[in-house]
Amino acid sequence: MKQMSNLYNEQILIGKILNIERKSRNIRLQDLTTSGKTIQYISEIENGNKKIYEPTISKLFSLIGIDFNYNQTTLDEVYVLFEEMIHVYLNQDLKKRKEYMVKLTNNSAWEFSYAYPLIQLTKFMATVLDEIDFFYDDINAKCEELFTIFNNHEKSIYLLMKAIYEFYHLGKFESAKDNLKKSIQYSPEAAITGFTYNQLGNLITLDYHLSMALEYQKKGIEILKKYGYYRRSIQLELMVGNILAELRRFDEMKQQYLKTYDFAITYNNDDIKRKSLYNLAYYSMYGRRYEDAITYANQVIKMNYYLTECYYILAWVYMEMGDNVNFEKYYHYLEKTNKHDDYIIDHYEKCLKAKLNNKDKTYYKTLVDLYKKLNKKGYAFDQVMALEYIIEYCDQHELINEGYMYQKELLKILQKNH
Secondary structure (H helix, E strand, O other), rough: OOOOOHHOOOOHHHHHHHHHHHOOOOOOHHHHHHHHHOOHHHHHOOOOOOOOOHHHHHHHHHHHOOOOOHHHHHHHHHHHHHHHHHHHHOOOHHHHHHHHHHHHHHHOOOOOOOOOOOOOOOHHHHHHHOOOOHHHHHHHHHHHHHHHHEEEEEEEHHHHHHHHHHHOOOOOOOHHHHHHHHHHHHHHOOOOHHHHHHHEEEEEOOOOOOOHHHHHHHHHHHHHHOOOOHHHHHHHHHHHHHHHHHOOHHHHHHHHHHHHHHHHHHOOOOHHHHHHHHHHHHHHHHHHOOOHHHHHHHHHOOOOOOOHHHHHHHHHHHHHHOHHHHHHHHHHHHHHHHHOHHHHHHHHHHHHHHHOOOOHHHHHHHHHHHHHHHHHHHHHHHHHHHHHHHHHHHOOOOOHHHHHHHHHHHHOOOOOOO
C-alpha cells in the first residue's frame, strides 16, 4: 500500500468512518460492546489509536447495519486516489478535482468508502488554508454539483447524504434538511431514498419536529420493504417506536416496540431485540407506566444487557412508587455497575443518591445542571424529560418563579412539534 500521511492512514480513516456511521444511526458505543470489545477499545478504534483487525472491524460495522467487505486491493486504489486528490485540492485545480471525484466514486471498495474521504478532504483543505467558511460554501456547492456530475446516479445521492450529515454536525440544520428534501425529489422511489427518508427523519427528530419525523420514517420503511430491504427496515421500525414515545402516544408505542421485537426475532437480529425491550422499559418509565417499565427492564436484565441502564430505570420507578426497599436495592446495583461513560445516567444516579439521602436541594441542582448540559448539546427529548422533573420539583416546593421560567423553556421545545 502506498504510504499515506498520518492524517489519512487506513487506521484513522476507517475509525472516522465507523464513528460517522455509528452516530448517524444514533447508536451508542455501549451498543457495540456485543462485539466482545470494551467501550474504551472501540473508542480508540474510532479515534484512530488502535490497530485494526478485519474480524473486529467487520463485526463492529455489522452491528451498525453495514456489510463490511474488506478488499485490500480496491482499498489501496481508494487511498492512492485520495492522496492524489489532496494535491489537486491544494492546487485548487477544479477541473482535475471533478475528474478525481468521478474516479473515487466509481471505486467499489465499500458502499460508503468514497463519501467520507471527499468530505474530509474539503475540511482538510479549509483547515490548511485557514478558510473554514470556505468549507461551508464548498460543501454546499458540492450538493449542487453532484447530480450534474453523476447524472442523478444513486451513488451521487449517497454521497450527498454524507455531505448533508456534515451540515448537521456543523449546526447547519436547515441546509441539511433542504438538501435531503432535494435528494428525495431527484429520485423519489429509488431504494437509496428509503435511507434518505430515514436520515431526514433522524435530523427532524433531533430538532423535535416529531409528527413530520414520524411520516418520514414510515415512508422510509415503505420504500425499503418495497425493494426487499426487510432487515435494514427494522432499524427504522425502532425509530418509529421512539418517536411515538416522544409524542406521548404510549399505547401505539408499546405495540410498535413489540412489533419490532417480533421482526427482530424473525430476522435473527439480537441487537434490535434487546433495544426494543429496553426502549419500551425506558419510555414506559418516562410515561409513568411503571408496571410495563418493571416488566421489560427485568426481561432485558435476564438477557444480561444494558444492566446499568435497567438498574437506573428500576431504581427511578421504585423511587416514584414510594417502594423504598426496591429503590435502595436497585440504586446500589446501579452504583456498582455504572462505569461513568454516560453523563446523563451519571446525573440521574446523583439525583437518586440525593433522594436516598433526603437531600432535595442537591436533587434539584443536579437536574438543573443536567438540563444546562443537554441544552448546549441540543438533545431535545432528554431536555424535555429533565425539564419535566425540574418543573415537578418546583411545583412540590412552591418555587413559583423558577417553575414559570422552566415552563417557558419546555413550551419553546414542545412548540416545535406543531
